[in-house]
Amino acid sequence: MSKIVSITGAGAISYGMKQINPDVVPAFPITPSTQIVEDFSKFVTDGKVDTEFITVESEHSAMSACIGASVAGGRVMTATSSAGMALMWEMLYIAASMRQPIIMTLVNRALSAPINIHADHSDSMGARDSGWIQLYSENHQEAYDNLIMAPRIAEKAGVRLPVMVCLDGFIISHCLQNMIIEDDDKVKAFIGEYEDRHSVLDIKNPVSWGALDLADYFIEHKRAQNIAMKNAKDAICEVSRDFSNVFGRKYKLFESYKTDDAEKVIIAINSIAGEIKEVVDKLRDKNEKVGLLKIRAFRPFPYAEISKALKNVKIIAVLDRSESFGAYGPLFTEIRTALYDMVDRPLIYNRIYGLGGRELSLDLINDIFQESENYLQKGKVEKIFDYINVRGG
Amino acid sequence: MSKYFEIRWHGRGGQGTVTGAKSLAEAVQGTGKNISAFPEYGPERRGAPLKAFNRFSDDNIRIHTSVKNLDVVIIADPTLIGNNALTEGIKKNTIFIVNTEKPAVEIKKALNINGQTLFTVPANSISKKNFNKEIPNSAMLGTFAKACEHIISLEDLVKESKHIFSKMLGASLVDKNIEAIKEGYRFGDVVYG
Amino acid sequence: MDKYELKPWQDLALGGVITQGGNSADYNTGSWRTYKPLWDKKHCINCLTCWVFCPEDAFFLTDNLKKESKIKKKISGINYYHCKGCGLCAKECPVNKKGKVFAIKIVKESK
Ligand code: SF4
Ligand code: SF4
Numbered sequence: 001m002s003k004i005v006s007i008t009g010a011g012a013i014s015y016g017m018k019q020i021n022p023d024v025v026p027a028f029p030i031t032p033s034t035q036i037v038e039d040f041s042k043f044v045t046d047g048k049v050d051t052e053f054i055t056v057e058s059e060h061s062a063m064s065a066c067i068g069a070s071v072a073g074g075r076v077m078t079a080t081s082s083a084g085m086a087l088m089w090e091m092l093y094i095a096a097s098m099r100q101p102i103i104m105t106l107v108n109r110a111l112s113a114p115i116n117i118h119a120d121h122s123d124s125m126g127a128r129d130s131g132w133i134q135l136y137s138e139n140h141q142e143a144y145d146n147l148i149m150a151p152r153i154a155e156k157a158g159v160r161l162p163v164m165v166c167l168d169g170f171i172i173s174h175c176l177q178n179m180i181i182e183d184d185d186k187v188k189a190f191i192g193e194y195e196d197r198h199s200v201l202d203i204k205n206p207v208s209w210g211a212l213d214l215a216d217y218f219i220e221h222k223r224a225q226n227i228a229m230k231n232a233k234d235a236i237c238e239v240s241r242d243f244s245n246v247f248g249r250k251y252k253l254f255e256s257y258k259t260d261d262a263e264k265v266i267i268a269i270n271s272i273a274g275e276i277k278e279v280v281d282k283l284r285d286k287n288e289k290v291g292l293l294k295i296r297a298f299r300p301f302p303y304a305e306i307s308k309a310l311k312n313v314k315i316i317a318v319l320d321r322s323e324s325f326g327a328y329g330p331l332f333t334e335i336r337t338a339l340y341d342m343v344d345r346p347l348i349y350n351r352i353y354g355l356g357g358r359e360l361s362l363d364l365i366n367d368i369f370q371e372s373e374n375y376l377q378k379g380k381v382e383k384i385f386d387y388i389n390v391r392g393g
Numbered sequence: 394m395s396k397y398f399e400i401r402w403h404g405r406g407g408q409g410t411v412t413g414a415k416s417l418a419e420a421v422q423g424t425g426k427n428i429s430a431f432p433e434y435g436p437e438r439r440g441a442p443l444k445a446f447n448r449f450s451d452d453n454i455r456i457h458t459s460v461k462n463l464d465v466v467i468i469a470d471p472t473l474i475g476n477n478a479l480t481e482g483i484k485k486n487t488i489f490i491v492n493t494e495k496p497a498v499e500i501k502k503a504l505n506i507n508g509q510t511l512f513t514v515p516a517n518s519i520s521k522k523n524f525n526k527e528i529p530n531s532a533m534l535g536t537f538a539k540a541c542e543h544i545i546s547l548e549d550l551v552k553e554s555k556h557i558f559s560k561m562l563g564a565s566l567v568d569k570n571i572e573a574i575k576e577g578y579r580f581g582d583v584v585y586g
Numbered sequence: 587m588d589k590y591e592l593k594p595w596q597d598l599a600l601g602g603v604i605t606q607g608g609n610s611a612d613y614n615t616g617s618w619r620t621y622k623p624l625w626d627k628k629h630c631i632n633c634l635t636c637w638v639f640c641p642e643d644a645f646f647l648t649d650n651l652k653k654e655s656k657i658k659k660k661i662s663g664i665n666y667y668h669c670k671g672c673g674l675c676a677k678e679c680p681v682n683k684k685g686k687v688f689a690i691k692i693v694k695e696s697k
Contacts, residue, residue, distance in 0.1 A: 208603070
């Protein structure tokens with residue numbers, strides 16, 4: 001039986017990991033993902049899981065051990081944040097290029113300097129080209145559900161790519177909230193047995209992983225990886241459909257919240273979507289045609305699906321919780337690309353918010369819809385790029 | 394009326410204020426409501442003033458920003474009185490719950506508030522008597538049930554708390570906490586707004 | 587001829603995994619040659635120095651049929667599928683070093 005529990009976001013992830021019962025978890029704790037690793041090590045000590053828990057001296061080693069364990073044929077998981085993932089950098093690419101279906105929870109946190117432990121998306125956005133599938137989560141339930149779906153997506157033939165499950169640091173990871181935890185057996189049945197590919201421990205069929213490619217082969221391997229990512233899009237949809245059949249909650253590549261007849265839409269990622277929904281509802285009560293499009297899959301990015309979903313929209317504000325200094329925000333560039341082929345392109349502008357954990361209040365979100373309304377009446381966007389809620393403007 | 398019932402806790406680092414907010418949330422969740430509990434995120438410093446927040450609702454709780462629409466302010470440490478943050482953003486009908494041995498009228502004056510209902514509870518002495526140390530949370534939860542019966546009744550609070558405490562504590566400590574809750578409900582002073 | 591056909595991406599193994607052991611033997615390093623060593627049996631004293639130094643293991647060895655000899659193997663030729671023409675063998679050959687005759691001669695690779 002599923003049960004409703006009060007749990008922190010980090011607690012929900014470690015509980016999900018317990019239910020998945022991976023073969024190996026190499027991990028190094030870092031704020032705000034620490035509780036995941038702490039809880040999980042307790043599950044290991046208490047014999048609640050069969051996992052081989054590998055303590056390491058750095059995140060570079062954590063991901064290296066993940067890759068090693070994965071090529072040895074195990075189902076492998078880990079968790080990290082911010083600087084921790086930055087230290088994994090080299091290995092992130094190797095995990096993806098060697099097509100190892102490793103599952104990593106990334107509790108989103110700003111990158112230094114100045115040192116900051118709070119939520120923004122600089123860490124995961126920086127890793128968007130590493131070849132990992134990236135799933136984002138608005139709240140506890142979505143983070144847990146994404147985690148339960150991740151192994152099936154990652155391990156699917158034709159995909160075999162690592163998955164990063166992202167949730168906002170502190171805002172979700174440290175907040176106690178009620179959510180549904182599914183039954184252990186049902187989760188286990190949903191995930192299924194792990195099927196290894198070319199395990200180095202299969203001594204009857206010796207293999208070697210991580211060999212050199214020269215210019216005569218490298219690009220073909222990258223091409224194959226690109227197709228795996230393309231297949232991942234179908235896999236996400238398929239696994240999400242199965243998930244809703246079993247557990248009832250529906251997920252797609254992105255969530256369209258009251259966008260069908262919307263004129264003004266905000267596009268955003270992760271926890272801020274909750275606040276935006278709240279404002280959308282309030283404005284809808286006043287008969288304003290507003291909506292939210294919340295990205296779930298950022299890699300692979302659903303360009304065609306998004307442009308289809310936005311075909312009647314008149315103006316879009318894209319909120320980025322990370323900087324790409326000298327360029328527009330990473331979400332904005334993707335959305336604008338998605339819209340390019342539309343016959344009637346909506347107006348669009350970009351706002352950076354919430355870096356290092358700064359709150360974006362309901363009033364400020366309301367102001368964004370107001371600004372959209374102004375632009376709509378003028379028929380043009382006056383400021384394509386700006387910051388919200390920063391002293392000095 | 395907002396669809397969220399919102400609470401702000403004031404305490405000091407190391408006193409278990411965040412735990413208090415979490416325990417209350419868990420108990421309220423047991424009655425079928427949606428809940429959230431979270432601290433104001435900052436450096437954790439022992440003895441430094443800190444805030445924690447609760448939201449309760451029959452609807453899904455979708456917002457995570459710090460609480461602005463105050464239904465209740467809980468002051469877990471009376472030495473904070475004098476700090477302007479305690480009364481920031483309050484409304485006419487915000488209810489105060491203060492851990493203190495002093496009469497409610499006096500506290501109201503000290504807080505410089507007018508028209509709000511204020512409950513006091515001698516949570517430290519209740520705790521001293523039951524546990525031989527100062528952990529005021531349980532007694533304060535009892536006072537909350539008195540002040541906000543429509544959120545959780547004493548009966549439900551006792552029932553849910555038993556369940557929650559049993560997961561972490563031995564039987565005798567569970568009983569003592571339940572006793573502290575009941576005394577927190579029974580004792581203390583009030584001035585109505 | 588190259589034993590390998592360069593494959594399209596569709597035919598590549600998952601993540602570049604190598605499923606056959608010892609497949610470096612299939613790699614035609616001979617295609618890199620611009621100079622070619624010619625081994626001359628007449629002057630060779632079978633010291634095996636070239637065999638030791640050759641980075642591609644390109645010297646063929648056969649059993650030394652002279653039972654009384656301490657050297658159990660002898661050079662029998664060069665594997666041009668692997669010889670990349672680096673010239674190390676000619677440089678290290680002690681017969682060559684004496685400078686009178688050459689046990690390994692380096693010539694330009696004929697097209
Ligand atoms: S030229 Fe170089 S590769 Fe060729 S046989 Fe001599 S040492 Fe070996
Ligand atoms: S180094 Fe010269 S002499 Fe010695 S085995 Fe090779 S070719 Fe013969």
